Ligand code: OSB
């Protein structure tokens with residue numbers, strides 16, 4: 001399934017740019033605390049950035065893959081290879097001069113690898129926007145200057161007690177909604193404890209990352225019991241391809257179902273919504289192959305009265321800047337996984353995103369509005385994919 005080649009009509013035109021250079025920059029950044037989900041435990045990000053030189057400007061994009069293919073089939077080594085051997089050669093096969101909106105179309109012949117192609121789209125767009133002196137948020141049609149911040153809380157090593165301590169801390173900091181990771185065996189008891197701790201009014205949701213088996217009666221019993229807790233949503237209980245199972249149980253539960261891993265493009269989103277499998281969609285620009293596809297999904301959901309929010313992949317400031325610009329667009333009506341830099345890293349690669357009154361400010365500079373600081377990339381592995 002390739003994304004359609006036509007650019008989203010609502011995006012303003014940008015002057016074409018000539019690509020001078022494309023480089024991969026890879027650097028490890030430790031997380032402030034281990035992040036455990038049903039699919040694994042991460043203690044650092046293996047960050048892969050794309051740097052583009054075009055029209056006298058430098059553009060950046062972040063490949064949001066996980067190091068191992070456990071969230072979806074993409075992984076960071078694979079992304080680096082497909083960028084080097086396929087995506088970048090294909091991007092310039094018809095010449096190095098291109099409009100930023102042309103990137104998805106030029107890459108249309110390559111199947112999948114959406115996180116890799118999304119980062120390339122953002123990097124080229126960032127360069128083009130910087131050359132034009134325009135903000136990404138304005139280019140996308142952002143309607144607010146700050147976005148409400150939620151926080152995604154991993155399964156803590158210390159169990160329920162530590163979960164409660166962490167959540168109390170995040171609420172003290174001002175986060176406006178809490179998303180807790182669950183898995184079979186760590187679901188009902190921790191969520192009951194959390195609901196007890198925060199009271200009935202705090203916006204509480206859970207994310208299973210596809211860990212539940214719809215054919216397992218004990219798994220279903222746990223999800224049925226969670227349905228009593230007044231959760232804002234249950235994110236991706238079953239495997240990505242189990243749309244029918246999501247629909248069947250969504251019809252029984254009062255908790256709205258949000259899909260993440262199931263949604264690769266606008267067709268998946270429309271299909272899931274029309275089949276009753278999703279009441280809410282988590283849009284991650286990497287997972288769906290870029291900003292243009294993200295806005296298509298937003299448009300399709302808006303037309304069907306389905307709320308969307310901006311998910312995250314533990315991005316550094318580079319990826320976060322693009323997420324925050326997207327989250328500022330019309331239709332992103334629920335708080336996203338757009339947390340402050342210090343929730344992830346002791347020192348972000350860019351100027352940090354900070355929580356102010358439960359919100360993150362949309363960057364004010366041109367392009368994505370953030371650049372990685374040179375000193376933070378000392379020792380990074382650099383691979384040139386295109387040179388002058
Ligand atoms: O399912 O939303 C997810 C992180 C990595 C992979 C998948 C997910 C997540 C998160 C963290 O929940 C969101 C964030 O704070 O960036």
Ligand code: MG
Nearest residue numbers: 207235236260
């Ligand atoms: Mg998720």
